[in-house]
């Protein structure tokens with residue numbers, strides 16, 4: 486894509502991206518940047534010193550970075566920064582619809598999947614005293630088509646404990662009640678207890694679950710969707726989908742056609758290594774997507790994230806390489822920990838939850854003093870510690886600090 490081009494047609498853009506992707510593969514110089522194969526560390530830009538000697542295993546990021554094709558596409562798109570990203574959004578939505586086997590009006594892209602969580606809380610939770618179900622007309626957008634009428638959210642939020650907590654805050658800000666249901670003995674969502682708590686509102690299922698890295702088996706997910714009341718929306722957060730390889734796991738995207746109350750959230754922050762770029766999306770039936778739109782900022786996704794995402798989706802190797810590296814390094818770390826007598830919850834993600842058999846706080850402090858950052862304390866599992874799977878040298882640094890703190894040196 487020529488740098489001087491600041492306005493392009495949708496078809497031309499898609500074609501150029503294809504060419505750029507092929508060029509990235511052919512050019513070893515470009516392929517090296519941030520590559521899975523380079524072993525290069527991600528370094529802070531000038532003026533940002535924080536990461537210099539800190540081993541960061543705290544945020545379930547992908548240490549191998551974005552696809553080389555994504556980096557090339559972004560580099561070649563800087564000059565497009567002066568344009569609103571309409572054409573790019575069209576191409577990305579088309580691509581995501583094709584990949585997921587749905588129509589374009591079943592996809593909503595967002596500023597990270599975190600924004601999808603916020604939109605769901607806004608649209609489907611709120612105080613039960615909200616009785617207005619009169620649709621409020623909204624101004625049409627100058628670009629991007631008509632805005633659907635807005636209906637205020639109502640109902641409670643039902644979540645597992647522990648789970649990814651951002652959505653709890655969004656529900657609370659929306660003045661909704663939050664019901665926490667402890668995970669079951671296998672660290673799956675307790676589907677029958679969540680169902681018995683359900684009425685109007687939203688059930689949030691994180692599968693695989695953060696922070697436990699555990700899955701809720703497919704038969705239980707199907708049962709949940711079959712039995713959930715129609716006035717309850719079910720949001721399944723599949724942020725770690727690409728890391729799950731258990732025969733008991735399945736994505737519920739193919740079940741959307743049968744469930745108008747199902748929304749599935751996905752992110753480019755994990756396997757695609759784009760956490761800093763901020764891009765996520767959800768898939769649902771068209772009328773459910775329309776309930777979310779009025780809550781969203783217009784043009785909330787930036788153009789760099791979009792070009793990077795489209796290029797990443799064209800990189801056939803990126804996902805498989807990321808899966809392989811994660812699983813090899815996870816196996817190594819788990820083996821070393823087991824040799825020291827520490828077991829973990831079976832992990833279907835790019836992080837592990839280690840059973841320390843004692844309160845985790847002193848370990849978290851000891852690791853921090855040794856410049857190793859791991860997950861925060863999770864009150865529901867006070868003896869467990871969440872550690873992101875980094876590159877092998879990072880895991881070696883973690884294990885060395887862990888040995889020092891436990892006195893197993």
Ligand SMILES: Cc1ncc(COP(=O)(O)O)c(C=O)c1O
Pocket residue numbers: 544545596597598599600649691694695722724725751752753754760763764765
């Ligand atoms: C389960 C889960 N959902 C959503 C998110 C937010 O991801 P994003 O970067 O797409 O906003 C995270 C981030 O760690 C997560 O763990």
